Amino acid sequence: MWLLLILLQAAVLPAQLCEAPGEAAAAAVRVLSARLLGLAADPARLPDPSVYLALRLAGEHDPREEERYLGRLRDAFQPRYGRSLQAAGQPQRDAEATEHGTSAEAAWPETGRLALYLLGLRATCPPPEPGPQRSLVTWLKYYLEADWAGSRRHGHPLTSYYQYSLGVLALCVHRKRVREEVIRRLLEAEHHGKFGHAGGSAVDTEAVAALAFTCLERERLVGARLAAELRAATRGARRRMVEAQGQDGFFGNVYSTPWAMQVFLATNACRTQPAYGRAMAALLENLGAFTTAATVAQALPVLHGRSYLDVASTRCREEPDTLTPVGPEPLPEMPGNVTVRLVVECPEPRCPQRRLYDRLVPVPAGASLLDVLGAAAAQGPPDFTFATQDTPQGPFLSGVLGLEAQQRKRSYWQLLTAPSTNLQMGIADYRPHDGETLILRLSEW
Ligand code: B12
Known part of the structure; x- marks a missing residue:
């Protein structure tokens, strides 16, 4: 009966689009993509895996520019993480040493950056050889353990819950299992509202954690009991986002809104949840706020109706080679x-x-x-x-x-x-x- 009602409701309600709706919006999003490509082409900027992810999750592409950017990322990451842990002088499971500070000074975890790089690699066309990726995955597992040990000791990961969540998400997207305790630590933090920090809202972190939970459940990387807990936690996070949505349509602020929207996309709530449509409208009205490569990179995937979970289903042959870079707009001159x-x-x-x-x-x-x-x-x-x-x-x-x-x-x-x-x-x-x-x-x- 309930199922019938839900199906009927879905059939009667006009489904909203998950990507930016309408031709004008699509054109604005295309300009933003082209601008990100322009920023990516600037060799003076640090290569950032989230920029690559945004380029890969876009509707149109410039394969040569994307390939060049991937090359810069490889140069930044492979020398360090292409080597095995032992070759780099780190014991396999050295979370304790890191916790007590011996090797911590030498190797502060780079959980978030490495996670984003691995997410980017999952979206490359053609897919990279699995061999070199193995040591990257081992490094990420090692960092996650160091973060986990940090959270057991200090009540928070050595990096942050944001980076810790990215680590779990990236391993999941690569279909790698993590220890249940590592996941439970995140669930616990979520239950106890530990994601906010002084002066910052919790939305970005809550959203990344919910994406990680959704992935773990979807990829069946956890048992039935934990899967049910993760599903409940994601639902709870989504409900809190809807309840806390501002009059302006944002979840948190303009910059955390795209992250929150990814949760609606990943959980297929984007078509039916009016809060998602309101957030999309607010984002489109405020595209001018996205000026830096990092902020544009975080906004673009949702404007294309895609979440980081979609990197696992990249279809290389269907990518139109139609995007060309656009330089940054000069700032208006102001007298006085x-x-x-x-x-x-x-x-x-x-x-x-x-x-x-x-x-x-x-x-x-x-x-x-x-x-x-x-x-x-x-x-x-x-x-x-x-x-x-x-x-x-x-x-x-x-x-x-x-x-x-x-x-x-x-x-x-x-x-x-x-x-x-x-x-x-x-x-x-x-x-x-x-x-x-x-x-x-x-x-x-
Ligand atoms: C954790 C976090 C912090 C922590 C970082 C400490 C740490 N060791 O993790 C702290 C509390 C210090 C922080 C500070 C600020 N943050 Co902050 N932060 C974040 C958060 C939630 C995650 C960043 C992260 O770990 N990324 C993953 C790693 C792998 O990427 P990364 O690029 O290497 O991350 C490093 C830098 O980004 C840097 N960082 C963090 N925040 C900021 C902000 C700016 C402007 C810069 C230049 C660098 C920077 O610290 C990160 C960790 O080392 C993001 C959320 C998001 N959506 O990105 C907001 C976010 C990046 N922060 C933001 C802001 C506004 C700030 C502050 C300016 C707030 C303020 N009014 O003081 C300050 C920076 C002030 C300064 N001294 O320059 C905005 C940036 C928006 C924009 N327009 O660019 C974001 C997007 C949050 C939001 N939704 O508004 N932040």
Whole structure:
């Protein structure tokens, strides 16, 4: 009876499209794909496996450019992970050593990056030889174990639950089993709401974990009991996303929305769930927010109606070679200057005087926060110094006034606009307006 009702409902309700609907949207998505290809062609940028994944999950392709990008990724990953663990001086199951810090300094897990690379390899055409992939899979299993041991000891993985989930997802997409305990650790974290961190929403992480759960269940890599728990956890995550969807249509913010949408795609809820349609409409209205390669790469798969789980079903012969790269749009010129107030805060007990810097900084209109930091450093006294690290997301603010954020202590320089709104962009992309107060705060996540 229930089944009949559900079938009837599905037949009566107009099914919505899972990809961006309509010709205008398709054209906008095509431009975004071409722009990502343009950004990928720039050799000055760090190669990022999520960019490759987005290119591979798109509707149209430029096989030569994709091949070249894959070559750059191989150059970055193969020298390190093409060797067996033993050849690299790591014992096979050295999670304990990593936990106690002996080899940890030498080999901090790169769970997320390696997972994304392996996901990308699953989507190559033609598929790569299985031989060289074996050592990559072993490395990822090793990192996941190190992360798992970290989470047993510190209550969180050494990297993050986001990277840990990516690790489980990538192994699953390659049809590799992981120990039940490793999966249970993720389930437990999900049940106890451990995915959020200070200043950041939990949506991105919750979505990656739900994708990993969906994959494990779909690929039948777990027993019936655990499969039922994973299914329930995914349903719970999807329900929470629907309940928390903002008036603006976003799940979390504009950048976490594509990740959440992947969960609806992977669980076949995209056609029937109105929240998905609202999120797609919101995304299409805000495509202008996606300017960096990393953010475009995270948005494109869902705009094509695809999730990371689809890499396992790549059909090489059906790919149209019709995409050509497009260069980045120049930023509009803005006349005049603006003045920004720059404040640096470091809470007690680390810093007894809490506010370490507070100055007005004049910069040309349209300048980025990175430009503001540069102008502050040039204007002194009082002296202002800062340090950045290159990441696939752009420059990450790693130190201010000689105080370095420490990955191992989970401290970071948080970016806020006064009084206390978290910026949704990094220092290179955020453009402050005249009179704005920007706060750099040494925080823990
Ligand atoms: C975990 C995380 C963090 C952690 C990273 C620490 C760690 N060791 O894992 C912490 C809490 C430090 C963090 C900080 C920030 N984050 Co963050 N972060 C994430 C998250 C959830 C996962 C990143 C990840 O592990 N990726 C997987 C690995 C394999 O890829 P990766 O590129 O090597 O990841 C590294 C860098 O991305 C870097 N990183 C993390 N966040 C950011 C943000 C920026 C702008 C840059 C340049 C680098 C960077 O740390 C990662 C781990 O080493 C993503 C979610 C997402 N959808 O991507 C958001 C995300 C990347 N973060 C975001 C933002 C906005 C920030 C902050 C600017 C927030 C703020 N107002 O302070 C700061 C960065 C400030 C600075 N000092 O420059 C946005 C970026 C949006 C955009 N427009 O580009 C995302 C997409 C979240 C979102 N939905 O809004 N983040």
